[in-house]
Amino acid sequence: MTVRLTHPDGMLRQTDYAPVAVATGSRLVLLAGQAGVTPDFRPAAPDLAGQVHAALRNIVVGVRGAGGDVGNLARLTCYVVDWVPEKWDDVLAGIARAQESEGLPSPVPPLTIIGVQALFSPEFVVEIEATAVLE
Template identity: 85%
Template sequence: MTVELMHPDGLLKQTDYSPVAVATGSRLVLLAGQAGVTPDFRPAAPDLAGQAHTALRNVIIGVRGAGGDVGDLARLTFYVVDWVPEKWDELLAGIARAQQDEGLPAPTPPITVIGVQALFTPEFVVEIEATAVLD
C-alpha cells in the first residue's frame, strides 16, 4: 500500500474520513471527475446516495485500470449539486455502500465536499475527482 491514512492529534476528530494521507509511491494517478453513471452514460440512481456509490465504484475502476487498488487512493473531492449540510447523511450512505461493496477504506482517504450549481447534465447530482499514488 502506497498511502498511509493518519489522524494527527490536534485536528478535528471525525470518524468518517482521515484528514491526512501520506503517499510514498512513484506514480501519481489523477482521475477526471467520475459521476454516478453506467458505462452507457445513464444515471445509476436518482438519489445522492446511489449516485455517490456508483461514482466511487467508477473511481475504483479507474484506479484499478491504472494498476492500483483502493488502498492507493490518497484524496477524494466530491462536487454535490445544491449542497447543504443536511445532505451529509445521504452522502455518507453512498460512501458506506462503496466501503461495503467495493472495498473503499473505512475511514476514507481525505475528502472535500464542494457545493456546485450544476454538473454536466441535470440528472447528475454528484461527481468525484480522485488522486491515487502507485508504486
Template identity: 80%
Template sequence: MAVEFMHPDGLLQQSDYAPVAVGTGSRLMLLAGQAGVTPDFKPAAPDLAGQVHAALRNIIIGVRGAGGDVGDLARLTFYIVDWVPEKWDEVLAGIARAQQAEGLPAPTPPITIIGVQALFTPDFVVEIEATAVLD
C-alpha cells in the first residue's frame, strides 16, 4: 500500500474518513469522475446510496486497471446533486456497501463533498473523482 491515513491531533477526529493521506509511491493516478453507472451507461441504482456504491466500484475497477488496489486510494471528491447534510447517511450507506463488497478501506481516504446543480444526465445523482498513489 502506497498510502498511509492519519488523524493528526488538532483536526476533527471523525471515524468515517481520514483527514490526511500520505503517499509514498512513485506514480500518481488521477481518475476522472465516475458516476454510479453500469458499463452500458445506465444508472446502477435509482437512489444515492446505490449510486455511491456503484461509483466507488467503478473507481476501484479503474485503480486496479492501472495496476493499483484499494489501499492506493489517497483522496475522493464527491459531486452530489442538490446536496444537503441530511443526505450524509445515504452517502455513508453507499460507502459501507463498497467497504463490504469491494474492499474499500475503513476509514476511507480523505473525502470532500461538493454540491452541484446537475450532472451529465438527470438520472445521475453522484459522481466521484479519485486520486491514488501507486508503487
C-alpha cells in the first residue's frame, strides 16, 4: 500500500479521519475539486450529506481511472458553502455512505474543511479535492 494513515502520539485523537498520511510511490494524482454531481452535471442530491457522498464517489472514479484505488488517497480538502460546525454531522453522514458504497477507508485520510461563500453553481453545496499516491 502506498499510503499509511497514522495518529502520532501528542496529536489530537480524532476518530473520523487520520491526521497524518505517509505516502510512498512514484505517481502523484491530483484531482480537481469534485462537486456532488452526476456525469451530466446535475446535482446528485439536494442535501449536503448526499452531495458529499456523490463528490467522494466521483473522486473514487477519478482515482480508479488513474490506475489507483481508495487506499491510495492521501488527502481530502472539502469546500463547504456557508460552513458552520453544525454541518459536521452531515459531512460525516456523506463520508459514511461513501465508506459503505465505495470502500473509502475508515478513518478517512487527512481531511480539511474550508467554508466558502459559493461554488460554481448555487445548487452545489460542497466540492472536494483529493490527492492520491500510486506505485
